[in-house]
Amino acid sequence: PGRGSVLLNVDGMTKRFGGLVAVDNVSFEVKAGTITALIGPNGAGKSTSFNLITGALKLTAGHVTFAGRDLSGVKPHEVVSLGMARTFQHVKLRPTMTLLENVMLGCYQRTRSGFIAGALKLDGVEERAVYNEAMRELERVGLADKAHDLAGNLALGQQRVLEVARALAAGPLLIMLDEPAAGLRSLEKKALAELLRGLRADGKSILLVEHDMDFVMSLADRVVVLDFGKKLAEGAPAEIQANPAVQEAYLGS
Numbered sequence: 001p002g003r004g005s006v007l008l009n010v011d012g013m014t015k016r017f018g019g020l021v022a023v024d025n026v027s028f029e030v031k032a033g034t035i036t037a038l039i040g041p042n043g044a045g046k047s048t049s050f051n052l053i054t055g056a057l058k059l060t061a062g063h064v065t066f067a068g069r070d071l072s073g074v075k076p077h078e079v080v081s082l083g084m085a086r087t088f089q090h091v092k093l094r095p096t097m098t099l100l101e102n103v104m105l106g107c108y109q110r111t112r113s114g115f116i117a118g119a120l121k122l123d124g125v126e127e128r129a130v131y132n133e134a135m136r137e138l139e140r141v142g143l144a145d146k147a148h149d150l151a152g153n154l155a156l157g158q159q160r161v162l163e164v165a166r167a168l169a170a171g172p173l174l175i176m177l178d179e180p181a182a183g184l185r186s187l188e189k190k191a192l193a194e195l196l197r198g199l200r201a202d203g204k205s206i207l208l209v210e211h212d213m214d215f216v217m218s219l220a221d222r223v224v225v226l227d228f229g230k231k232l233a234e235g236a237p238a239e240i241q242a243n244p245a246v247q248e249a250y251l252g253s
């Protein structure tokens with residue numbers, strides 16, 4: 001998809017948990033080559049939205065269309081093979097594997113059959129290709145010098161960067177990041193923001209869910225604000241920052 005075309009379309013997305021409407025008729029788009037942020041106070045419905053879009057949860061109503069395809073009934077691993085890669089709010093790396101091995105796992109995700117089948121089928125030539133590709137992703141995120149260190153020995157900020165490299169290795173059209181700045185120190189946040197800007201410059205598309213408003217404001221092209229499950233506002237960062245309803249929602253949390 002060319003820059004500026006609609007990559008992800010969320011239309012009337014709704015999720016009920018019993019009597020609670022956690023996500024209430026939310027609609028927005030993500031355009032190719034942009035960084036879009038979904039923000040909101042605690043309990044606003046960010047994580048639920050993320051899980052609905054990635055297929056981890058089923059919508060009660062509405063539609064999610066990705067790269068022109070309705071994702072209704074599509075399973076999470078199939079969503080990955082359609083070109084959506086995600087990271088997790090609580091880092092899910094393999095701490096006893098090296099950085100390189102962790103990123104190689106991301107490469108295998110792209111194969112429909114998944115990691116185990118993918119690994120079994122690989123011959124030496126393919127294995128070498130995966131190795132080289134994983135190394136390229138580590139270079140892209142600035143971690144190549146640590147390729148053979150154990151992932152568990154990295155500081156949290158670098159673990160988040162490694163997760164981005166693993167997501168990139170799946171060759172995604174869209175990278176979904178769940179609270180990437182959570183728990184990071186100020187310098188780590190700056191480094192991560194710089195990395196994400198670089199990916200955008202390379203034409204990548206990013207949707208991030210984030211509580212940290214400052215992190216988002218320096219980074220996103222477009223911001224969607226949720227509050228109590230509903231879309232409260234949408235616009236460029238400066239518009240969102242100046243919006244009294246958004247300020248009130250954040251002050252109240």
Ligand code: ADP
Pocket residue numbers: 017020022040041042043044045046047048049
């Ligand atoms: P956020 O990520 O913005 O903090 P969540 O999406 O986690 O918000 O939660 C939105 C609302 O839905 C909250 O009131 C939360 O308690 C509720 N919720 C989330 N997941 C579940 C679930 N599995 N069952 C019941 N309620 C849930």
Ligand code: MG
Pocket residue numbers: 046047048
């Ligand atoms: Mg959350």
